[in-house]
Amino acid sequence: MFVNQKDSPMRPPPGRQQLSREFISRFQRERIVSALAEETMVKGYQAVTVADIVRRAGIARNTFYENFSSKEACFLAAQDYAAEEAFRRVVEAAAEIESWQGRVDAGLTAFLAAVAEEPELARICFVEAHSAGAAAKQRYEESLQTFFPLFKVGRKVSPHGEKLPETLEESVVGGVYWIIYNRIVEGKTEELESLRGELVEFSLTPYIGAKAAKKVASGTKK
Amino acid sequence: MPADPAETSLDPAPEYPPELSRLPPGRHGLPREFVVHNQRERLIAGLAEAVAENGYASTTIAHITRHAAVSRRTFYEHFDSKDACFVAAYDTVMDELRERVGGAFEAEKDWPRAIKAGIGAMLAFLAAEPNLARLCMVEALVAGPVVVERYDAAIQSLVPYFEEGRKGRSREVLARLSPTTEEALVGGMVSLISRRIFAGRTAELESLLPDLAEFALTPYLGSTEAAKIAREK
Numbered sequence: 001m002f003v004n005q006k007d008s009p010m011r012p013p014p015g016r017q018q019l020s021r022e023f024i025s026r027f028q029r030e031r032i033v034s035a036l037a038e039e040t041m042v043k044g045y046q047a048v049t050v051a052d053i054v055r056r057a058g059i060a061r062n063t064f065y066e067n068f069s070s071k072e073a074c075f076l077a078a079q080d081y082a083a084e085e086a087f088r089r090v091v092e093a094a095a096e097i098e099s100w101q102g103r104v105d106a107g108l109t110a111f112l113a114a115v116a117e118e119p120e121l122a123r124i125c126f127v128e129a130h131s132a133g134a135a136a137k138q139r140y141e142e143s144l145q146t147f148f149p150l151f152k153v154g155r156k157v158s159p160h161g162e163k164l165p166e167t168l169e170e171s172v173v174g175g176v177y178w179i180i181y182n183r184i185v186e187g188k189t190e191e192l193e194s195l196r197g198e199l200v201e202f203s204l205t206p207y208i209g210a211k212a213a214k215k216v217a218s219g220t221k222k
Numbered sequence: 223m224p225a226d227p228a229e230t231s232l233d234p235a236p237e238y239p240p241e242l243s244r245l246p247p248g249r250h251g252l253p254r255e256f257v258v259h260n261q262r263e264r265l266i267a268g269l270a271e272a273v274a275e276n277g278y279a280s281t282t283i284a285h286i287t288r289h290a291a292v293s294r295r296t297f298y299e300h301f302d303s304k305d306a307c308f309v310a311a312y313d314t315v316m317d318e319l320r321e322r323v324g325g326a327f328e329a330e331k332d333w334p335r336a337i338k339a340g341i342g343a344m345l346a347f348l349a350a351e352p353n354l355a356r357l358c359m360v361e362a363l364v365a366g367p368v369v370v371e372r373y374d375a376a377i378q379s380l381v382p383y384f385e386e387g388r389k390g391r392s393r394e395v396l397a398r399l400s401p402t403t404e405e406a407l408v409g410g411m412v413s414l415i416s417r418r419i420f421a422g423r424t425a426e427l428e429s430l431l432p433d434l435a436e437f438a439l440t441p442y443l444g445s446t447e448a449a450k451i452a453r454e455k
Contacts, residue, residue, distance in 0.1 A: 044367070130363035133279075141417065160445060165433035165452075170417070171410035178377075178409020179402055185374060198400035202407075206440050210398040 029067050032057050033078045036071070037120035045075065045128040075124065075132055076139060082121040083143040086114040090150075100157045101208065101216045105200050107150065108176070112192045112199070115180055119189045126181045147173045154207035164206065172203050262300050264290040266311040269304075274353040278308065278361040308357075308365045309372070315351075315358045316376050322347050323380075333387050334443060334451045338435040340383055341411070345427045345434075348415065352424040359416040380408045387442040399441060407438050 035057035039048045050071055054061050068074040093110035094103035115122040129140040148169040155161035165171075176199055183192050197217040204213035268290025272281045283304055287297050301307040326343035330336035348355035362373040384404040388396060411434050418427055432452045439448035 131279075137420065141420075144413075144417075160449075163449065164445075165436050167414055167430060167433045168437060170414045171434070171437045173410075174413025174417075175406035175410030178413060179406050181409070182374070182405070195402060198402045199406070201398070201400055202403060202441075205398075206437065206445060209444065210395070210441060214398050 025067070028059065028063060029077065030081070032059065032064060032067055032074060033081055034120070036074050037078055037118075037124055040128055041120045041123055045124070045132050072133060072135070075128075076135055078121060078124050079129060079136060079139045079143070082114075082118065082125050083139070083146070086111055087143075087146055089114050094150075100153050101204055101212075104151070104154070104203055105196075105216055108199055108203065109193075109196050112180075112196055115184075116189050116192045119184065122180070122189060123184050126177065126184050144170075144173050144177065151203065154204070158207040161207070168206055172206065175202060258300075261290075261292055261296055262310070264292060265297060265300055265307060266314055268292070269307050269311045270315075270353040270357050273308075273361050274356050278364040305366055305368065308361075309368055312358060312362055312365070312369055312372060315354045316372070319344065319347055319358070320376075320379070323383075327383055333389070334439050334448075337383065337387065337438055338431070338451065338454075341434050341438065342428075342431050345415070345431055348419065349424055349427040352419075355419050355424050355427075359412070360420050377408055377412050378405075380412075381405060384408065384438065387439075391442060395442065403441050407441070411438065 032053060035053045036048065039052045039056055043052075048071065050061065050064055053071070053074065054064050057064075064074075068077065089110040090107040093106040097103045097106050115126075125140070125143065129136045151169040151172055155164055158164060179195060179199060180192060183189055183195075200217040201210070201213045204216055207213075208216075265286060268286045268288070269281070271289040272285035275281075276285060281304065283294065283297055286304070286307060287294050290297075297307070301310065322343045323340045327336045327340035330339045348359070358373075358376075362369050381404045384407055388399060391399075414430065414434070415427060418424065418430070436445070436448045436452035439451060442448075443451070
């Protein structure tokens with residue numbers, strides 16, 4: 001539905017002009033990013049136009065271009081926003097926990113919750129990123145890589161840590177991403193949180209063995 | 223921009239499609255079916271080369287016909303669109319890959335070594351054919367929903383090879399394997415392989431065999447036994 005800019009909630013209400021420019025701009029950017037994500041969910045990124053985004057966000061075309069130079073720039077901002085937010089939540093969830101196993105459990109739980117809460121953004125990051133150009137693909141790669149060091153700590157916990165395959169973290173994170181990808185493609189993101197235990201087991205098994213991994217996953221940990 | 227030879231040089235003599243100029247001159251006496259088949263294969267190979275060079279999104283039909291050395295008209299005799307040509311190419315590559323993986327797997331008697339052989343066959347094929355590797359593991363995701371669906375299904379079709387590993391395991395081991403184990407293992411392996419291909423490191427793929435075999439076997443055999451088999455030979 002077309003929303004005239006005059007009626008748009010983007011426009012600060014009269015008499016409340018003290019809202020900082022920075023606040024408005026951040027709010028606008030988030031709104032535009034959400035609009036892109038919603039449109040992408042409906043028709044796929046390739047088919048989305050700036051006009052679609054503008055219409056859904058209820059802003060003027062100029063406002064879009066004040067914030068982003070192109071549809072692609074907006075897509076990349078969506079990826080950045082989602083990846084930063086998810087990573088922040090993972091780190092926050094894991095911060096207080098002493099054992100590495102417990103941190104993996106808490107971190108994965110937070111990550112899956114972030115994906116399930118924002119299915120549109122998740123689709124951008126896990127699905128559309130593969131076909132949205134080289135810069136988007138690069139960001140996908142970087143988002144995978146942010147998790148490698150967190151898993152690598154497990155080598156110190158593992159009784160055979162020095163013998164583990166060099167590429168183990170890549171396969172583990174790749175496997176978790178694939179499970180998420182499939183659920184998004186099938187429109188079953190709400191299933192993800194119930195897969196927490198299985199993914200914790202999958203991630204921990206190479207480091208501490210299946211028996212200990214199962215124990216962590218089933219909640220018999222501190 | 224230089225004129226595309228496949229576009230410009232071919233129009234005048236439609237009764238001599240350019241692909242025949244590559245066959246011995248004179249009455250080549252080749253049955254039409256052979257020529258047609260040959261054209262189709264060349265178009266598929268041409269697409270793989272063009273896509274490796276330009277990426278799927280930027281590849282044009284002119285790129286494909288130039289690499290295949292056939293006319294634009296010939297292209298349209300075989301395919302309606304670039305997408306249709308890609309689907310045909312994808313299916314051809316995947317049939318070949320499936321056959322090699324299946325053959326290698328069946329040739330080994332015990333399951334852990336069959337898994338290792340299957341992974342090995344996949345890595346060997348992809349490493350030997352970098353253009354096809356890129357086509358089926360990277361560009362497939364760019365080539366629209368029809369191909370993406372096939373891609374997802376192809377990866378999922380590897381799951382039964384791993385599920386066979388559950389046969390004959392102790393109840394204790396089976397209790398620890400969760401329903402998504404195989405899906406995650408396959409996804410993890412494919413992710414690593416695809417990322418190497420995307421990074422232009424296709425030549426390294428075969429060196430990943432021990433790592434991938436150990437990763438795949440660990441949930442079933444435990445890490446000591448998995449590592450032993452993975453590092454054999």
